Every structure is written in structure tokens, then in C-alpha cells.
Amino acid sequence: MFSLILLGTGSPIPDPKRAGPAMLVKAGNLSIVVDAGRGLMMRLASAGIPAPAVSALMLTHLHSDHTQDISDLLTTRWVLPVDAQPLEILGPSGTAELLEQTIETMTTDIAYRMAHHDDLIEPPTFNVTEVGPGVILERDGLVVRSALVDHAPVDPALGFRFEYEGKVLAISGDTRPCAGLSELAAGADVYVQNVVRRSLIEHSPIQRFRDVLDYHSNLEETGVTASRAGVSRVVLSHIVPPPDDSADTGIVAEVRSSGFEGEVIVGSDLLEIAI
Numbered sequence: 001m002f003s004l005i006l007l008g009t010g011s012p013i014p015d016p017k018r019a020g021p022a023m024l025v026k027a028g029n030l031s032i033v034v035d036a037g038r039g040l041m042m043r044l045a046s047a048g049i050p051a052p053a054v055s056a057l058m059l060t061h062l063h064s065d066h067t068q069d070i071s072d073l074l075t076t077r078w079v080l081p082v083d084a085q086p087l088e089i090l091g092p093s094g095t096a097e098l099l100e101q102t103i104e105t106m107t108t109d110i111a112y113r114m115a116h117h118d119d120l121i122e123p124p125t126f127n128v129t130e131v132g133p134g135v136i137l138e139r140d141g142l143v144v145r146s147a148l149v150d151h152a153p154v155d156p157a158l159g160f161r162f163e164y165e166g167k168v169l170a171i172s173g174d175t176r177p178c179a180g181l182s183e184l185a186a187g188a189d190v191y192v193q194n195v196v197r198r199s200l201i202e203h204s205p206i207q208r209f210r211d212v213l214d215y216h217s218n219l220e221e222t223g224v225t226a227s228r229a230g231v232s233r234v235v236l237s238h239i240v241p242p243p244d245d246s247a248d249t250g251i252v253a254e255v256r257s258s259g260f261e262g263e264v265i266v267g268s269d270l271l272e273i274a275i
């Protein structure tokens, strides 16, 4: 079995229907979480994945909307009366320091719980591996590659390519079109792109909102990347601003305006896609 569950398809903008950026990749017995946005543990529970069953956490980059619920994942694995392995965390350079900072903020709670439970003899455990471009994981038939993508000034930022049983899943992370993104998406069966809706943002009077256009792919660019890469299915996530799911928002048409002729899926939380 090789599938993707969109855990959170939102962005920094709070939306009751969309948790923060997070996905679950299931490959055989592996359950790999990509990014740890707002509401991660609630969506994992909905997907039927208990915290100790997470095989690894991969981080595309260290923006808060992609990392803010790492502490919840660590704490939940730790307090459940199940012997969980140390959480494997793979992320760009800077991830080890971010984890040190995260654990620091958890100090008070860790002390309370260790004082209360005699069998909690150490704080939450995890192993951080900082990764760059290339193969970053090979396990049980799954190969994961990463490439540097362009989310400047966030540097480094990564995207991932999962290969399992002859199928390919590409996950963009936050990025504008770039060579690394094209490399990840090449020939993918499913290509997930974090997107912004330029047509709704470019005329906003708010400069800070217009700024987000600089370092993300918009809908038309997503179609161009997909066409060039020869992918058959595009999944849109991290949609800024979030669409009204009950209305035809023209999102698919905007991707198609690029000439892309494959399938376009507007992501929603807990949508599962077989690769």
C-alpha cells in the first residue's frame, strides 16, 4: 500500500476546516509525517494513526506553520503508556537547534510529568538527522530523496520525492518554481504543490499579504511545473487564501490555464489519495 493522506491543507491563516500544513505518507508498514502544522495530532487521530505509530517526521523547512505542533507530537508519544521508539526527525540544517528550542519550552511540563509518573525516567526522546539534497531515507522498499527548493529568504528549504513499488509521490514544500522542484516532480504519479492564489492576492492593499506571492508557487505556475515534469495528478495544498469548498472557486481552471491537461485535485483535510 502506498498512499497519501492530507492531514492539514491550511496555512498560517486560521481556518476551522483546514489544519496547518501536514501530510501522512503510508508505504507498507511505514507511516511518515511530513511537516507538523497546527492541529497535527487531531488529524492524525482522525486518520487512525496513534502517535507512537509514526515512523518518522520529515520537515520541509522551519517556518512556524510547518513546525508548531512538533511539541504536541513529542509529548503525545511520550505520555501514552506505550513504549515508543525515539522519534526519527529528518529536516534541513537548523532542525537540531529548533528541537533544542522546542524541548526548552516544554521544560515545565516535562518536570511535572516525570515527578508524577515513576516510569517516566527521561524526557521525550528523538533523533534528528539534518539532511540536504539526495537520498535521505531507505527503509523497507521505500526510498525518499530530497532536493533544495527556493523559498528564500527561508534557506535551506526542501521538497521530497517518495519512491515505492514503482510509484512516485512528489511533495513540493513551500517553493516558487525552481530546478529542485522540477527534479522532484519529474514523472511523478502524484505531485503535491503548496500554492497561493495570485489572482486573489496581487491586488490586495495589504503589502504583507502580497509578500507571500514572492516565495510560493501560484496556480498557473503549478500547472507549468506539472506539464514540464510530465506528471499525471496534481494535488493542491497549503492553499492561500483557503477556498470555500462549497463553491466553484475557479481554482482548477486557473491551474488549467497553464495548459496542464492532467488531473487537478483541490486538497482538503483527511483526503486520502492512492499513489
Ligand SMILES: [Zn+2]
Residues within 6 Å of the ligand: 061, 063, 151, 154, 174
Ligand atoms: Zn514557508
Ligand SMILES: [Zn+2]
Residues within 6 Å of the ligand: 011, 012, 021, 063, 065, 066, 174, 238
Ligand atoms: Zn507554509
